[in-house]
Amino acid sequence: MENIAVIYGGISNERDVSLRSGKGVIKALQNKGYQVIPMEYQCHKTLLKELLDKKPDFVYIALHGRYGEDGRIQSLLELLDIPYVGSGVLASAxxxxxxxxxxxxxxxxxxVAKEKVYRKRDFSEDRLVEIVNEIESTFNYPVVIKPNEEGSTIGLTIANNRNSLLEGLQLAVTCASDILLEEYxxxxxxxxxxxxxxxxxxxxxxxxxxxxxxxxxxxxxxxxxxxxxxxxxxxxxxxxxxxxxxxxxxxxxxxxxxxxxxxxxxxxxxxxxxxxxxxxxxxxxxxxxxxxxxxxxxxxxxxxxxxxxxxxxxxxx
Structure with missing residues (x-):
């Protein structure tokens, strides 16, 4: 193997963490004697161009969150026939x-914990009271509210009453299209x-x-x-x-x-x-x-x- 590209940064809410992960991985692999190509991912087009131009032999994915852990980067690498570290498209998604x-x-x-999933579009003004009543009949407080497809507890709320439940739902719908409710x-x-x-x-x-x-x-x-x-x-x-x-x-x-x-x-x-x-x-x-x-x-x-x-x-x- 001639070189390893380390893709880090990304465009998710976990970009800052990925930057730190990536810098640690780059330094460690360099110290181990690998020829490392740092690739700070800031947008799709520039990353694709860099991969095509530099033609790495292997990729270490140091991304977190969307467009990193969800299978999309893995799919791109497979289309380009570039081997990479970690789980494949389906497992990642x-x-x-x-x-x-x-x-x-x-x-x-x-x-697993008891759960209920709602779509973002379910939260229309005329259905909100119905949904809250349904949640309260399904779960005892506290109840966990989180985006169904986010990491690092982004958008997560542990609600102890109706007011904090409403606040948690409002936060979660700003982060994802699917909202996961779970028993605490x-x-x-x-x-x-x-x-x-x-x-x-x-x-x-x-x-x-x-x-x-x-x-x-x-x-x-x-x-x-x-x-x-x-x-x-x-x-x-x-x-x-x-x-x-x-x-x-x-x-x-x-x-x-x-x-x-x-x-x-x-x-x-x-x-x-x-x-x-x-x-x-x-x-x-x-x-x-x-x-x-x-x-x-x-x-x-x-x-x-x-x-x-x-x-x-x-x-x-």
Whole structure:
């Protein structure tokens, strides 16, 4: 392999995080001896021109959110016959659509939260009261409101009453065309990094997330000191084993490749509840996937090289 392009930045609401992930990946791969072509993605046409002009042998996608994790960039690379790190078009699109992904998880025997989905067009003025009444008859407060196809808790609200429910719905419809309502499950938030190929997929140690805010919001995810990552998570052995087993099962259920990160809530009683699968986990200085890798003796640069090597095998490089 002669060179690797790192596509980072993007045009989603998670651009700033992607810039940080991308810069970390570029530096790490350069330190490992790779010839790296940085490609800061700012618009579709310029990215396409750059890919056609520079003809990279391989691509590391360091994007987050729409036009990065949702299968569109993956589709472009496949049309151009350029191999890349990570999950393919279908798995990426499925993981980004939280409601559809949950159907696959449930079919695989993984516990999911009760949900209801509304389309943005449903929120006409004459239907709003009807929808709110329907939500209140389906869920107890608090209730979770979030865009169905966003990441990093963008547009998320945990509503404790009708007023905050209305505010949360108004926020969510500014972010997406589909709105996901879910039951709120109190518990310990954990995440499980998954790494490997079809031959061998492993779950890395479970990380417990302790946010400084009331829940694991955007600031808690990305601001230095925004959350504490505890490895191994302070949960019992049974919950640990189930979370690791289900993380691999969720990865496989969506058809993910190379690596992913699977988020769960450990409730006060019962099995873990899956939240989502991240097909392009963050690679910033505060990110969870690098923390999990370090806990098994894989420093940041070695981890990225291993991810690239696993992905290369898919293309017989």
């Amino acid at each position: 499925l993981a980004m659509n939280k409601s559809l992904a949950k159907k696959h998880f449930e079919f695989a025997g993984i516990r 499950i109190k518990g310990v938030e954990i995440t499980v990094a998954v790494l490997g190929s079809d031959q061998y997929i492993e779950a890395l140690p479970v990380i417990e997330i302790v946010p400084k805010n009331d829940y694991y919001d955007y600031e808690s995810k990305y601001a230095p000191g925004g959350s504490e990552h505890i490895i191994p998570a302070r949960i019992d052995e049974s919950a640990t084993d189930t979370a690791k087993k289900w993380a691999v099962a969720a990865h496989k259920a969506l058809g993910c490749e190379t690596y992913s990160r699977v988020d769960f809530i450990i409730p006060e009683t019962g099995d873990p509840v899956i939240l989502e699968v991240n097909t392009l986990p963050g690679m910033t200085e505060t990110s969870l996937f690098p923390d999990a890798a370090r806990s098994v003796g894989l420093p940041y640069e070695d981890m990225l090289e291993k991810i690239v090597q696993i992905a290369q095998k898919k293309y017989n490089k």
